[in-house]
Amino acid sequence: MLLMTPWYRTLLFLMAFCAQGLVSHAQAFEDSMAQRTMACTVCHGAQGRAGPDGYYPRLAGKPAGYLYNQLNNFRVGWRHYPLMQGLIDPLDDRYLREIATHFASLSVPYPPPRPSTASAAELERGRKLVKEGREDAGLPACMQCHGLEMMGVNPSTPGLLGLPADYINAQLGGWQTGQRRTASPDCMAQVARKLSAADISAVSHWLASQPVPPNAHPADKKPDSRSKVELNCASAP
């Protein structure tokens, strides 16, 4: 009966009122990059932690050079998405670099991977391609460039973990057809054109099934190469 006394109800009301005040206070205007880039985070998720549907990839914690290159690639027409292009067009190079650096600096926990729909055999095929490549076909291991932890290498090589299978699948497909490009020589296009549709599916599913290690971040340098395959990448030399 104590619960229904008027003073208790008043207290509940006051607590709710204060909580509401806290919420609206948290959204007060601030002169920050987070405030300035709300046009980005409405699709790419709060702090750039990725959109809910798999089409808006994570931005937080990716190498700054990689993020800048993508902004530039949209601007020059090497990647295609009209909303993205329209947003970036009025911004100059210096500001695009600042936006890239802002999202690169954010350390936001990764959600656990979604359960994979791929078969064990497909996942194994993906794992082998990522870790070993197919040297006799001129395919290096993904890890050779993207880092042993596959979290990317500063300044410009992206990580491969923490992305949905659909997104990786679409990007590799885009590279094969030339829909997604980067500065020439475009090493990723060379790699993607050597992959079959089954390879792409296997790689995408295996990468998407991997948990991101805690406190993972891009490596500072590429692993020592043990590969015979030489790649020349203008965007990530």
Add this chain to the structure above:
Amino acid sequence: MSASSRSPSHPLGRWLGLLAFVTLAVLATLWFLGGTGLQGTTPEPSKPPPEDAATRIERGHYLARIGNCAFCHTARGGAEYAGGRAIATPFGSVLSSNITPDPVYGIGRWTADDFWRALHHGVSADGHPLYPAFPYTSYTRVSRADADALFAYLQSVPVATTPNQAHALRWPYSSELALRVWRALYFKPAAPVADAPSADTAPAERGAYLVDGLGHCMECHSARNALGARSSRPTGNVLPGSRWYAPSLGDAAGASVAAWSPDEVVALLKTGISARGNASGPMAEVVQHGTQYLQEADARAMAAHLRALPQTPVATAQKADASALPQAGAALYEQHCAECHGLQGEGHAGAYPALAGNRAVLQGQTNNLILTVLQGGFSASTAGNPRPYGMPPFKLALGDADMAALLTYVRGAWGNQASAVSEFDINKLR
């Protein structure tokens, strides 16, 4: 088959013959008139005294920037001034040309006289008339000295061996006859001048010279007739392609700056933002690539001219019933907009424009409001506003009905009194 059945003595045949003759005569006259300036027979203005070559190139660079030449003459991701950008018109696309000094694909073999005739008469060096998507209807006012400086600068930019692409215009607009007829009807070269007015000694004339000439402001901010010529109607103009609306500069409810202070106009031109409103859509591009580079004296001269333009209010159906505002719109506003634009549409100075009393919100022509909400956008980054705040795109978050309710609410709340926005208005721009 009898020849007599088509005898010229038949009354109908005679009339048709006469009609054909008159039509041909008119077309021939228009062809001739539309070719004015093609042969270079009109008198050239005296050449101004020569200036130091480096000074001339530098002045030309400045003029090219404030005329925003590079924007149209550069394809997305392409070499600067190499052409290839499609300029949308109601009659199809005109592909901009390579104006680098390449001798084969660019204007490397042109002379300063050729370049002057292109700007002043709208004629290419090979004698062909140019499409007015290249706005020689404005550039005809550019002085010979400025044309020469522009030419000197363009001859100094890196060569691009990019071939020109064919225009994608529909017949009959694609024919030279149509172009010549258009020129005869709608284009009259300005009186040639040797030197531009000076911002120091004749600021009002300088402002008009920049706004009506190289700045080619009126190419967007004027109504156009069915054949794409500027008309005298005092309204603005929906731009083909982007469908943004360039409001009239002579309408207080449009883009007039008659009530602004000179500082506010200069701020808008040079930084893209002002206490009265921000440049968005295609105007953000104009600021980004063009007007932000204006020298202070030129910006002031333009502001003076723009503030003094004759005013003709455009009547629009207004007056919403404030009591009938959609509740759904109010809820959507609180959810999606109030965090930045404020619960009372008051905005946040320097970052987010107020929506209460904002004429871009209230305008009878709602394209800009709808496109802003669908596509989002940033102000241009400029020296005066290097790190602009952004508006998120709501194209994916809100359906037509929700967006219509939201915008109807915004146009009717906090003392705003503009008409409702329909789902159809939004759907046709989506």
